């Protein structure tokens with residue numbers, strides 16, 4: 001019997017679909033996090049700890065949800081976070097994701113674990129607004145990945161700073177997670193041509209970008225690349241990153257460099273000192289260190305210390321328009337979604353991604369209207385309150 005076409009009303013509908021249709025190993029790779037999944041759950045729950053303080057009688061007949069991000073006006077303050085290996089979710093993979101994002105008019109960050117090469121993503125989506133997520137590896141490969149992104153018109157480099165080692169992914173170990181053999185990480189091949197590897201004469205091709213020699217890294221009990229487990233796929237990611245890397249990256253590219261995975265005001269301050277162009281407050285969707293603070297909890301101290309000097313974004317647990325509203329009220333310039341985009345891609349390909357963004361946008365627009373805000377800059381900390389403030393000590 002032909003299956004009925006999904007008619008999603010909320011983001012949960014895409015998730016339910018993916019839960020039913022994806023093989024367990026793939027579903028759990030996408031859905032789960034590190035250790036007990038505590039942070040995965042708390043990321044979601046933290047939005048419910050805040051109540052909206054709506055203002056009324058404000059003529060909300062016209063609502064402007066647009067926002068400017070690095071000189072690009074986006075119709076909505078919601079982009080797509082980098083998620084690895086998207087062809088496991090849908091045959092169209094990163095091409096379908098970029099198509100859905102572009103049709104929604106928004107930005108997609110392509111993972112450096114992309115199962116589609118950058119040329120193909122861009123050829124199929126010439127108008128896409130794309131940034132490239134970087135895991136630092138050996139110097140020449142890192143440089144070549146950045147040049148490759150530049151050559152393909154990417155508009156920013158998103159350096160992930162929370163993954164010197166991959167978190168303990170219990171489900172992946174139980175399921176013996178492997179990228180299916182028919183798929184490949186397409187972004188890890190060094191450029192065959194014009195990587196201007198000899199442009200910086202002080203570079204040593206044997207060095208990882210962060211002081212440790214590649215030979216040292218190889219000798220640190222790194223398993224040979226026989227399998228496509230997350231551990232083997234990540235075997236050459238730098239474990240010795242320090243802040244100095246930002247200076248090195250800035251010499252390699254003029255593109256804005258955003259740091260993804262900042263959770264404290266101390267690190268936000270250092271990020272500014274080292275010239276970061278943007279911060280993404282992220283705990284990697286709960287996949288790295290379990291029981292860290294949720295991103296909504298971390299946001300206010302970071303927004304305060306940054307004080308609008310560079311944009312501050314947030315990802316983690318955004319599932320409803322009211323979540324977007326709360327993150328903006330606490331200081332985010334815009335937010336990103338990870339898993340919801342994967343579930344939507346799985347259910348309906350590019351069309352699903354566009355539909356998911358439309359649903360989230362409509363919920364966000366409605367939240368703005370019912371809270372009395374007609375533009376993003378009208379959303380302030382006064383529009384939300386921690387629920388504790390409403391609960392008397394007797395309750």
Ligand SMILES: Cc1cc2nc3c(=O)[nH]c(=O)nc-3n(C[C@H](O)[C@H](O)[C@H](O)COP(=O)(O)O)c2cc1C
Nearest residue numbers: 030081082083084111160284285316317337338339
């Ligand atoms: C399956 C999966 C793969 C991910 N892959 C990457 C990645 O390659 N690089 C990265 O920086 N973050 C990666 N992330 C983290 C996301 O960019 C983002 O921080 C997180 O998914 C946000 O939480 P959400 O899924 O609740 O929206 C991944 C997340 C998931 C769920």
Ligand SMILES: CCCCC(=O)C(=O)O
Nearest residue numbers: 084113166230233234287
């Ligand atoms: C080795 C990491 C793989 C991609 C990733 O960042 C994730 O699965 O969270």
